[in-house]
Amino acid sequence: MNRWLLTPLQSANPIEQAASLAIRVTDLYDTLRTVLPSGCALHREEPLAKRTTLRVGGPADLLIEPDSENSLRVAVELCGQLEVPWCVIGRGSNLVVRDGGVRGVVFILSHPFFCRIESQPGRIYAGAGARLKAIAVAARQAGIGGMEFLEGIPGSLGGALRMNAGAMGRWTFDAVERLRYLSADGEILDVEGGSVQADYRSCPLLRSGVALAAILRGELSDPETVRGKMDAYSKKRWASQPSQPSAGCTFKNPTATLPAGRLIDELGLKSLSVGGARVSDVHANFLVNDGSATARDVLRLMELVRDHVRELRGIDLHPEVEIIGEDLP
Ligand SMILES: Cc1cc2nc3c(=O)[nH]c(=O)nc-3n(C[C@H](O)[C@H](O)[C@H](O)COP(=O)(O)OP(=O)(O)OC[C@H]3O[C@@H](n4cnc5c(N)ncnc54)[C@H](O)[C@@H]3O)c2cc1C
CATH class of the missing domain: 3.30.465.10 (Uridine Diphospho-n-acetylenolpyruvylglucosamine Reductase; domain 3)
Known part of the structure; x- marks a missing residue:
């Protein structure tokens, strides 16, 4: 299975690679529409922001909601045969999807069969x-x-x-x-x-x-x-948690006795912001979206926080959130 991996393609030219992948995704879509039962939902160019709690990010080339384990298995196998990268997401509550979206297939197990x-x-x-x-x-x-x-x-x-x-x-x-x-x-x-x-x-x-x-x-x-x-x-x-859109705790705690939120708070970084993304003033390990944030804002803010913590405390913070997809060109 080539989950997450962009398969090495014949051409080293990124534009040709993207075009080739787009053709393979279309082939995959056409094939899946004939082999999968009608209970499976297939969405082309599906916006992912609405499928995450942080509400940022671009579209998935193809989003699939399989109706059974077998449908999932068949679709994954076809992704492998056509060399289309794929991943699975849940309710998107631990995700930052980049603004350019996700190339290939995103599976979501939201059909009643999986619930x-x-x-x-x-x-x-x-x-x-x-x-x-x-x-x-x-x-x-x-x-x-x-x-x-x-x-x-x-x-x-x-x-x-x-x-x-x-x-x-x-x-x-x-x-x-x-x-x-x-x-x-x-x-x-x-x-x-x-x-x-x-x-x-x-x-x-x-x-x-x-x-x-x-x-x-x-x-x-x-x-x-x-x-x-x-x-x-x-x-x-x-x-203890903000009610605005977020992806929960952004960074892992450096140690069991040193919560990342306390560390960020102690450095006075609450309310630090980039565009529409801000360090929550309720819980400093939550980065919240004021409604206008892009993934780029969130990722830049994460970098700023990490830089401050590294410089002032010598501690490297590691993301707890999963970051997927591509930047906008
Ligand atoms: C307000 C708020 C509070 C939170 N509080 C907590 C907390 O107290 N404790 C905590 O641990 N987390 C917390 N979180 C983070 C998040 O809710 C958890 O990590 C949750 O388990 C993620 O589930 P999800 O379905 O949203 O996964 P997603 O965010 O969609 O995905 C997270 C990761 O799981 C993978 N994944 C999803 N489904 C599958 C699958 N079926 N098989 C394999 N991989 C899969 C994805 O590829 C991704 O890597 C909080 C988030 C928010 C927004």
């Missing part, structure tokens, strides 16, 4: 497209504790698995009993959660693989106790 949530005693089965909030609510209704921390993370399960998203002292992989994914070789595999390497905001396996679903394990509890915990977490979150 199913089922509960059993102590366990939740969820598809990768399921919203984390919906999973937390389903767990509460089923009297399952331990998933309350997912309540305020505005992503999908697939994004949370890839990022090993965490809050309130818990990480996504703490709760994963089994993971189902499409491997880099195009195989659909089920593995035990405990066997998957999961680090701070990263699951290396899912850099090349696509999360399809997971079984999450919690402990039996009663719905009111779970509700109380969720309400407390929600209150805490809303008191």
Whole structure:
């Protein structure tokens, strides 16, 4: 699978390469329209800004919402055959899409097939497209504790698995009993959660693989106790986070005891801005969009913040957000 990679093409001329890729994307689109079931949505030149929480970025050449695991697998295989680069995104809540958009294919697992949530005693089965909030609510209704921390993370399960998203002292992989994914070789595999390497905001396996679903394990509890915990977490979150469009925390914490937000705040960088992008004055690790920001504004602001922190504290901040796509020419 050539996810994320721009395949080396015959010509070294960037204009010819772009033209050749455009032809292959059109071929891919025409072929997929005949081989995929009508339940799959295919969008040409789909704006991605509206599919992210930060609300910046250009279009995807082709955005595909497959209706089943098999449709996804077929489409990925065809991307490989036609040498069209591809990637998968979730609810776009950890993404900065560059202003020139994404060449090739973007998959989103938003079809109801991928958003199913089922509960059993102590366990939740969820598809990768399921919203984390919906999973937390389903767990509460089923009297399952331990998933309350997912309540305020505005992503999908697939994004949370890839990022090993965490809050309130818990990480996504703490709760994963089994993971189902499409491997880099195009195989659909089920593995035990405990066997998957999961680090701070990263699951290396899912850099090349696509999360399809997971079984999450919690402990039996009663719905009111779970509700109380969720309400407390929600209150805490809303008191400490901005409500404007953002991609959540921009940088990883340099160490477990040194949050990036505190570091940026201590350097007096709150309210620093570039164009329509600004360091939030509520939480300094959030860069917010005042409604007019471009991805270029956001990326320049990120650079400014990094430069200040490097110069004044000698610390290199690393992005927590995933940056995809191309700049405008
Ligand atoms: C207001 C706000 C608060 C937030 N709070 C938190 C928080 O408390 N804790 C936290 O950890 N994060 C937080 N985030 C960040 C974000 O919500 C999480 O990282 C979330 O898990 C991302 O999920 P997503 O579906 O939006 O993924 P996206 O942002 O769409 O994608 C993120 C990454 O996951 C990959 N990906 C998406 N789906 C799949 C899949 N099915 N298989 C493989 N890879 C996939 C993408 O390629 C990309 O690399 C916050 C964001 C916002 C805007």
